[in-house]
Structures are given as structure tokens and as C-alpha cells.
Amino acid sequence: MNSRESADCQIVESRRGSAALLAASLSLAAVAAFLFTMGGPTTRSWRPLQKDGLSSTRNLESTTQLKPNADASGNSTTLQVPMGDATDLSATDSKLTAHIAEKAEPVVRNVSSLKTPVGHSVEERPIVCRRIGDGEYVVLMMAAIHGNEAAGTPLLNNLAEHVVANSELLDGVTLVLMPVVNPDGVESGKRYNARGVDLNRNFPAENRQNSSRYGLNALSEPEALAIYQVINDTLPNHIVTLHEPLQCVDYDGPAKDLATVMSEHCPLPVEKLGSRPGSLGSYAGVTLGIPTITFELPPNAATQSPGFLWRFYGEALVQAVLHRHSAIK
Ligand SMILES: [Zn+2]
Numbered sequence: 334m335n336s337r338e339s340a341d342c343q344i345v346e347s348r349r350g351s352a353a354l355l356a357a358s359l360s361l362a363a364v365a366a367f368l369f370t371m372g373g374p375t376t377r378s379w380r381p382l383q384k385d386g387l388s389s390t391r392n393l394e395s396t397t398q399l400k401p402n403a404d405a406s407g408n409s410t411t412l413q414v415p416m417g418d419a420t421d422l423s424a425t426d427s428k429l430t431a432h433i434a435e436k437a438e439p440v441v442r443n444v445s446s447l448k449t450p451v452g453h454s455v456e457e458r459p460i461v462c463r464r465i466g467d468g469e470y471v472v473l474m475m476a477a478i479h480g481n482e483a484a485g486t487p488l489l490n491n492l493a494e495h496v497v498a499n500s501e502l503l504d505g506v507t508l509v510l511m512p513v514v515n516p517d518g519v520e521s522g523k524r525y526n527a528r529g530v531d532l533n534r535n536f537p538a539e540n541r542q543n544s545s546r547y548g549l550n551a552l553s554e555p556e557a558l559a560i561y562q563v564i565n566d567t568l569p570n571h572i573v574t575l576h577e578p579l580q581c582v583d584y585d586g587p588a589k590d591l592a593t594v595m596s597e598h599c600p601l602p603v604e605k606l607g608s609r610p611g612s613l614g615s616y617a618g619v620t621l622g623i624p625t626i627t628f629e630l631p632p633n634a635a636t637q638s639p640g641f642l643w644r645f646y647g648e649a650l651v652q653a654v655l656h657r658h659s660a661i662k
Contacts, residue, residue, distance in 0.1 A: 381600075381644045381645050444465060444466055444496070444497050444500045444503060445464070445465070445466060445467050446463065446464070446465045446493075446497060447463065447464045448461060448462070448463040449461070449462055449463075450462075451511075451559045451562065451563055452555055452556065452558060452559030452562070453555060453559075454515070454516050454517045454526065454527065454555060454556055455517055455526055455527035455528050455554070455555060455556075456516075456517045456520075456527045458516035458517060458520070459516070460511065460513070460514060460516065460555075460556060460559045461511070461512070461513065462509060462510070462511050462559075462563055463493060463509070463510045463511075463512075464507055464508070464509050464510075464567075465493060465496055465497060465503065465507070465508045465509075465510065466496070466500075466503035466506050466507045466508055467507055468503060468504065468505035468506040468507050469505060469507075470505050470506050470507070470570050470657060471506075471507045471509060471567050471568060471569045471570050472506060472507070472508050472509065472569060472570065472571060472572075472573070472653060472654055473509045473511075473563065473564065473567060473569035473571075473572045473573070474489055474492070474508070474509070474510055474511070474572070474573040474574070474575070474650070474653070475489075475510070475511035475512070475514050475560065475572075475573075475574050475575070476488065476489050476511070476512050476513065476514070476574070476575040477512070477513045477514060477515050477516075477518070477519050477575075478514045478515050478532050478533050478556075478560075478574060478576070478613065479515065479518065479524045479525075479531075479532075479533060479576060479577075480515045480516075480517065480518015480519045480520070480521060480522065480523050480524060480525070480526070481518065481522055481523055481524050482524070482575075482576050482577040482578070482630075482635075483513070483519050483635065484575070484577055484630050484634035484635045484637070484642060485512075485575025485576070485577075485628070485630065486512045486513055486519075487639035487642060487643075488575060488639070488642050488643060488646055488647065488650060489510050489511075489512040489575070489650075490512055490639075491639060491642075491643045491647060492508075492510070492647065492650045492651070492654075493508075493510055495647065495651065496508060496651075496654060502651065502654055502655065503654070506654060507567070508654055509563065509567050509569065511559075511560065511563065514532070514556055514559070514560055515532055515556055516556075517556075518532075525546075526554055526556055528554065529545070529546070530545075530546065530547065530548045530553070530554050531546055531547055531548075532554055532556050532557045532560075533609070533611075533612045533613055534546070534547035534548065534609065534610060534611040534612060535547060535548040535551065535552060535553060535554050535557035535611055536551060536552070536557060536560075536561065536611050536612065536613055536615065536616035536617075537551035537552060537561075537611075537616060537620070538551075538608075538610065538611050538612065538615035538616035538619060538620045539615070539619070539620050540608060540609075540610045540611065540615050540619075541610055541611035541615075541616075542610045542611060547610065547611055548611075551611065560613065564617060564621075564623075569617075569623060570623070570624075570657075570658055571588065571591055571623060571624040571625070571626070571653070571656070571658055572613070572617050572618075572623055572624070572625040572626065573595075573625075573626040573628055573650070573653050574613055574614075574625070574626070574627055574628065575628045575630065576627055576628065576629050576630070577629060577630045577631070577632065577634050577635065578629065578630065578631060578632035578633075578634070579604075579606070579629035580600075580601055580629055580630065580631040580632070581601050581602055581603065581604035581606070581629050582595050582596045582599075582601050582602065582603045582604070582626060582627075582628055582629070582649075583603075583604055583605065583606045583614070583626070583627040583628075583629060584603070584605065584614075584618065584624070584625065584626050584627065585608055585612075585614030585615060585617070585618025585619050585625045585627070586614075586617065586618030586619055586621070586622055586623055586624050586625050587622065587624050587658070588618065588624030588625055588626055589603075590624075590656075590658075591624050591626055591653065591656050591658070592626055594652050594653075594656055595626060595628065595649040595650075595652055595653055596649070597652075598648040598649045598651075598652045599645060599646045599648065599649035600645060601628070601629070601630075601631075601646075601649070606627070613625065613627075614627055624658050626653065628646075628649070628650075630642075630646065
């Protein structure tokens with residue numbers, strides 16, 4: 334099989350031989366990340382966050398990140414000030430202090446947040462969907478459609494906490510989160526659902542194939558049906574689905590701009606892997622034309638702490654919340 338024709342982790346089997354390479358490259362990535370923090374020889378501007386707080390400003394390029402401060406409750410906050418204010422800290426101390434004081438007072442706004450089951454798995458576990466905010470631009474994100482790729486779940490939970498605490502990120506946005514779309518697979522530690530079907534091949538895409546592994550019919554599986562119904566109900570402007578272990582930002586449909594932005598804010602490169610039959614990317618991205626990102630975390634993501642994952646990949650997810658598809662005014 335030509336691996337370039339394969340999308341998402343289905344090609345794990347065919348690329349298992351390269352697992353050692355991936356692990357080795359991850360070690361290199363860790364070194365590279367360290368070099369980022371040390372100002373090492375790299376042209377990439379991305380660097381991991383020092384704490385688990387993220388910026389809440391939209392224009393990251395024009396800001397300077399200060400070291401996290403601890404607030405009275407012991408929580409750390411990352412403060413952002415415009416570059417012009419920070420170039421000479423000594424000369425602008427009073428102005429900066431005033432700016433920080435202003436920033437340190439969070440704007441308390443009520444953010445609507447509704448958590449509901451939108452279906453049940455084969456083994457009757459609830460599939461939970463959380464809607465946060467009430468804006469017109471809808472961003473759908475989901476994780477663990479493959480049960481042995483659940484590292485995205487704590488990332489989405491952290492994202493939920495982050496946008497609730499930084500509600501300005503949700504201006505005009507409804508964020509729809511499905512942190513565990515294959516709960517039976519997560520429970521068993523397997524890629525498939527309890528009937529052995531790959532849910533990411535069960536969507537009614539034009540390239541779908543019927544089989545026992547992909548489901549005898551499109552949407553034969555309740556978990557895929559739940560996702561399908563959420564897409565129909567919420568009409569997302571773009572979709573991000575979290576997988577492992579191919580460590581790249583893959584995309585289907587008109588999502589190259591979003592993939593690029595996300596890649597610029599994490600260590601993962603953009604890679605167009607190709608559309609798999611009946612995958613969510615094929616259905617939502619190609620058949621429906623909704624920009625769809627397959628965010629492939631690295632092989633060892635499951636062994637990393639939620640805080641570590643958030644520092645490395647949280648900003649990319651925040652950017653996906655802020656991004657507006659170019660066709661949308
Ligand atoms: Zn996967």
C-alpha cells in the first residue's frame with residue numbers, strides 16, 4: 334500500500350515497522366522543543382508553553398509572552414502585552430504594570446455550556462456532546478473515534494476549561510466538543526467499536542466501502558450515527574478530530590489554511606495523507622465540503638500528562654477556535 338494514499342491511523346498497521354523511527358523522531362522532537370526554548374538553531378517560531386495557560390489574544394505574532402505569574406489562588410496565568418509596550422520594560426514600567434493589572438482582572442461573562450448525551454455506544458455507554466458558547470460560527474471537535482487513541486480527550490477537556498475561563502475566545506463562536514466518541518473502544522483499549530467496526534470508515538462518503546470491518550452499511554454503528562447527527566444539528570463551519578500516532582496535521586476539504594495555522598502553533602507539520610474510504614474526513618471534508626482537520630498526535634501522546642499535552646498542542650486547538658474559514662464572512 335502506498336502510505337501516501339492513506340489517511341489517519343489505519344496505516345498504523347502498514348507503518349508499524351516505522352514505529353521505531355517515529356519514536357526516534359519523537360526524541361528528536363523533544364530535543365528540538367528544548368532547542369526552541371533555548372533559542373536554538375531553528376526557524377520555527379513555535380515553542381511549548383512554560384505553563385499550561387495559553388494566550389487569550391488573537392494576534393500572537395504581535396505580542397510578547399511574559400513569564401506566567403501566580404495569582405492569589407495559586408493558579409498561573411500567562412499575560413500578553415503588545416510588542417510595543419514590552420520592548421523597553423524599564424521605560425514603560427508604570428504603563429506595563431497598569432496593563433498587567435488591567436489584564437489580571439478577568440472579564441467575567443456567563444458562557445453557556447450544555448452537556449448532553451447525543452447517543453449511546455453498542456454497549457450502551459453515553460456519547461456526550463458539550464456545547465459552549467452561542468455564536469453563529471460553529472467549531473466541532475472530537476476525540477477517541479479510535480478507542481486506542483484517547484490522548485485527545487484530556488486536550489479537549491482542557492480546551493473546554495480554557496475557553497470558559499477566557500470567554501473572549503468564544504466571541505461569535507459555538508464550540509461543540511465530543512471528547513469520547515468511541516467509549517467502548519476506549520474501555521477495551523481497541524481501535525474499533527464493540528462490534529469490531531472502524532467508526533472512521535462508517536460515514537456516508539462517496540468513497541465508502543461496505544465490509545464487516547467498515548460496517549455493512551454507512552452509519553450502521555450508533556457511534557458514527559451520533560457524530561453524523563451532531564453534524565446535521567450543529568452545521569459546523571469546521572471540524573477538528575484528534576487521532577494518534579502520525580504526528581501531523583492532516584486535512585480534508587478546504588482546510589489547508591486552518592491546517593497551516595494549527596501547524597504554526599504546535600510541533601506538528603501539515604501533511605496531506607489522503608482520504609480513506611468512509612472516513613469522517615472523506616464525508617465531512619470531501620463530500621460535504623466542511624474544512625476538516627485530522628490532528629494526529631505523536632505515538633507516545635498517551636503516555637504524556639494532560640498538562641504536557643496542553644502545553645504542546647493546546648495553542649493549536651485555541652487557534653482552531655479562533656479561525657474563520659476564508660469563505661465565511
Ligand atoms: Zn485514528
